[in-house]
Amino acid sequence: MKHDVIQSVHNPLVKRLFRLLERKGRDEQGRFLVEGAHLVEEALNSGAEVITVLYDSSREMDPACRRAIDRRAGEVEVVPASAAVLAKLSETKTPQGIVAEVKKTEHDWNAWLQAAEERDYLLLMLDEIQDPGNLGTMLRTAEAAGVDAVILGKGSVDPYNGKVVRATMGALYRLPVFSRPLLEAAAELKRQGARVIVSSLHENSLRYDEADYTGKTAIVIGNEGRGVSRAVSEAADGFVHIPLYGRAESLNAAVAAGILIYEAQRRRRHR
Amino acid sequence: MKHDVIQSVHNPLVKRLFRLLERKGRDEQGRFLVEGAHLVEEALNSGAEVITVLYDSSREMDPACRRAIDRRAGEVEVVPASAAVLAKLSETKTPQGIVAEVKKTEHDWNAWLQAAEERDYLLLMLDEIQDPGNLGTMLRTAEAAGVDAVILGKGSVDPYNGKVVRATMGALYRLPVFSRPLLEAAAELKRQGARVIVSSLHENSLRYDEADYTGKTAIVIGNEGRGVSRAVSEAADGFVHIPLYGRAESLNAAVAAGILIYEAQRRRRHR
Known part of the structure; x- marks a missing residue:
């Protein structure tokens, strides 16, 4: 017409x-x-x-x-x-x-969870990511790395924000993204035997390349300034950190997510 | 006063x-x-x-x-x-x-090069990075990962651009950054025995976690759209790629740089 x-x-x-x-x-x-x-x-x-x-x-x-x-x-x-x-x-x-x-594509969480029961999935859970560019880049990286789904907790920037969509470079259409309270989601995943690995800024955690990422695994990345919330950290099965060899206090959150996701995938696939 | x-x-x-x-x-x-x-x-x-x-x-x-x-x-x-x-x-x-x-801090390239003769350095060389946020994030990551210096080729965005400076989170004050033609710099480094490893989008290169990063090493990251120029690629001692397991055609350039730098540093330090 x-x-x-x-x-x-x-x-x-x-x-x-x-x-x-x-x-x-x-x-x-x-x-x-x-x-x-x-x-x-x-x-x-x-x-x-x-x-x-x-x-x-x-x-x-x-x-x-x-x-x-x-x-x-x-x-x-x-x-x-x-x-x-x-x-x-x-x-x-x-x-x-x-x-x-x-x-918007509405993915059905319960259906996903049920279908995932039989699979050794790798998930990314994001706790209050604020910067649209960071969130979009994380979704782009997750899809590229073969992550099975992403869970956005409350307080996250909207994944359908224009800046997020631009930074995803199309990953938003290809990757299941669920908006769910992280504590609830973590409990449901753990009931299936998943391990929840929390990225931590503290060095009293495992170096990121020494952790076990085999089996059902969910990696949690926290807010740019505050890191992962205490409530979510209490649900963790393990903590990992990326060492800082210079004088920087932190990495950019999207870069840190990329390093962790790729290390997890590398160890799941190649050893 | x-x-x-x-x-x-x-x-x-x-x-x-x-x-x-x-x-x-x-x-x-x-x-x-x-x-x-x-x-x-x-x-x-x-x-x-x-x-x-x-x-x-x-x-x-x-x-x-x-x-x-x-x-x-x-x-x-x-x-x-x-x-x-x-x-x-x-x-x-x-x-x-x-x-x-x-x-601006003027670092003396020849003095740096001479002092570096005795050291197994890790360098980052950047070929025409266009996006200020990407360049700033790369400098931030390089400093955090303990990279010894960064070389910016011609056609790069100005490292003193306000957006770059903001994204570096202070790394610009702590990391020697040289603006030099990459081909010349590569030749000088190779004369010292450095290996130049070029990040490539093609899969006919080594998987990034299988390359040798020991000894004097310079990692080259290319332009966001075009990758590393042909002239610089011809100076390469080796090529590496980060595998894409999803349907994405590429990673964000700053994320890719972070994954490569950390993998190089991980292997130099921990095995």
């Missing part, structure tokens, strides 16, 4: 999409917004449920993105709009001229 | 400091600007040569920062200014109310 070019930022569709720039709107609508040809293309090709694509009809559309849209013609509402409308929906300094409205 | 409160953004000191927000100004003056109580305190406590501190006299100064200034009284020019002046010099959304002008 052909649409007229939306000229007004007061158009009801534009107003609805605009609310997706805030967490409240995303929570209410169960959808989020991605911006730019590359992310829109990724969403379309990943099989994510793309509801609407809004594009600046005064600009040439990226050919790869155009092809991705054509492949899913009929499923996706494709709507032309003015540059002003796209600017209104942009979170970047230079509006990219295209956005897509994507349905 | 007591100063009048600077009210005008046209004041010559303010105009000079303002030019430090651009690379050209930093290159000409051999100085850079840090913003915020924590970074100013860090610069003062690190022993870096702090020339001027400009603070918003209408705000309360952070007590730790005030103590750091007092400890270096006499060496540092401390100048009160208006909120408008501090806003003019701010690179952040919310001006922090304090900036410091710091002299």
